[in-house]
Structures are given as C-alpha cells and as structure tokens.
Amino acid sequence: MATVDIREEPRTSCTGGRYGAESVAFDAPGPAGTVTTHDVTLALPVSLLCTRLDAKKKNDGDEIGFDVNPDTPLGLSPTASVSGGDKTVSVPASMCALLDAETLWKGQSLILEEGGTRNDLGAIVSWDTEAGTVTTHAGASDDFTTAAAIKITTSMSPCIISTGWVEITSGDSKVYTFGDNKIGASFVPAGSTIRIRYRSNGGAARVVVVMEYLY
Numbered sequence: 057m058a059t060v061d062i063r064e065e066p067r068t069s070c071t072g073g074r075y076g077a078e079s080v081a082f083d084a085p086g087p088a089g090t091v092t093t094h095d096v097t098l099a100l101p102v103s104l105l106c107t108r109l110d111a112k113k114k115n116d117g118d119e120i121g122f123d124v125n126p127d128t129p130l131g132l133s134p135t136a137s138v139s140g141g142d143k144t145v146s147v148p149a150s151m152c153a154l155l156d157a158e159t160l161w162k163g164q165s166l167i168l169e170e171g172g173t174r175n176d177l178g179a180i181v182s183w184d185t186e187a188g189t190v191t192t193h194a195g196a197s198d199d200f201t202t203a204a205a206i207k208i209t210t211s212m213s214p215c216i217i218s219t220g221w222v223e224i225t226s227g228d229s230k231v232y233t234f235g236d237n238k239i240g241a242s243f244v245p246a247g248s249t250i251r252i253r254y255r256s257n258g259g260a261a262r263v264v265v266v267m268e269y270l271y
Contacts, residue, residue: 106235178215
C-alpha cells in the first residue's frame with residue numbers, strides 16, 4: 057500500500073526555522089519618474105518567504121522591484137571593449153569558471169560601471185566558456201572600455217521577461233504579495249542587503265512593504 061509522507065520545510069543549520077515578519081516603510085518623493093531606493097541590511101541569516109506591498113490608490117501606476125546584494129563587485133573587467141547595444145560581453149576565464157561552478161548563475165544581472173556611467177545589462181542568459189563570453193537579456197546602453205568594473209546583482213524581480221519592474225494597479229486598496237507562489241523559501245545570508253526599488257510615476261507616495269521570513 058502506498059503512503060504519503062507530508063513534512064514541513066526542513067530546518068537547516070543556517071536558520072532556526074522560526075517565523076518572523078517586519079514592515080519597512082519609506083517615502084518616495086516626486087516628481088514623476090523618480091526612482092527611490094531603500095536598503096535593509098540583515099543582522100541574521102533568513103529564509104525569505106514573501107514580501108507584501110500594501111498598495112493604495114496613490115500608488116497606481118508606480119513600479120517596484122527587489123534586489124539582493126546589489127552591485128556586488130567581482131574584481132573583474134571585460135577583456136574587450138563593449139559598445140552600446142551589445143548583449144554579449146567578453147569576460148575573464150575566471151568569471152566563466154564561476155558560472156560553470158554555479159557560484160554565479162543564469163538570471164543574475166550583470167552590471168558594467170566605469171567613471172560615472174553605470175549600465176544594468178539585465179539577466180545573464182547564457183555563457184560560452186571556450187569563447188570567454190557572457191550574453192545578457194537587455195544589453196549595454198553605453199560604451200565601456202576594458203577598465204570597466206563587472207558587478208553582479210541578484211534580483212527578486214530580474215530583467216528576464218521585460219523590465220525588472222512590477223507595475224502597481226491597486227484601485228482603492230490591494231495587497232501585492234511577492235513569493236507566495238514559490239515552493240519553500242529563499243535563503244539570504246546575514247550581512248546581505250535587500251534593496252527595495254520604487255519608481256514614482258505619479259508623484260510622491262508612501263511605500264509600506266512587509267517581509268515574512270524564517271530566522
């Protein structure tokens with residue numbers, strides 16, 4: 057006779073499996089089109105269950121995104137210049153080795169930064185170890201030399217399908233929940249920064265996000 061064994065999500069050595077929830081509130085000033093970022097740094101490792109946005113009518117048409125450890129430097133630079141419009145970037149063999157080992161992975165955003173210019177090339181979609189190249193979803197907007205810094209952002213709203221933003225259409229009141237449909241939780245180490253990105257398209261707005269996690 058077949059049996060069905062139902063188990064709770066197992067505890068790991070990283071967290072004690074205890075439930076916690078906290079709200080993060082901040083103002084996102086106008087004018088329309090202004091992007092405000094708010095960072096939260098974790099004192100303990102957590103398994104992030106979901107985030108909830110308490111949206112009101114004043115949030116209509118605005119956009120939100122979530123990143124983990126944004127713009128983490130790899131200490132690497134492109135091995136060839138990059139032109140605006142390029143989606144394929146020549147990178148050191150050591151970066152391909154990190155991708156092969158899954159220390160870096162598809163879906164992480166590749167950032168190029170040089171001087172005062174920063175481009176988010178979108179999610180890494182593939183790489184070629186023999187050719188020493190990485191291909192991204194969006195590509196570069198500006199030109200970069202081999203002096204540019206390569207950085208990585210792990211995003212909960214990555215630029216894979218479209219823009220890396222979630223548009224808010226709340227009506228009078230609506231709770232947006234991010235992560236409720238996933239299986240299990242997402243582990244985030246202690247000391248990590250969770251960045252909330254908010255683009256106010258209608259002027260100033262108050263943003264309230266609730267994070268649920270195991271710690």
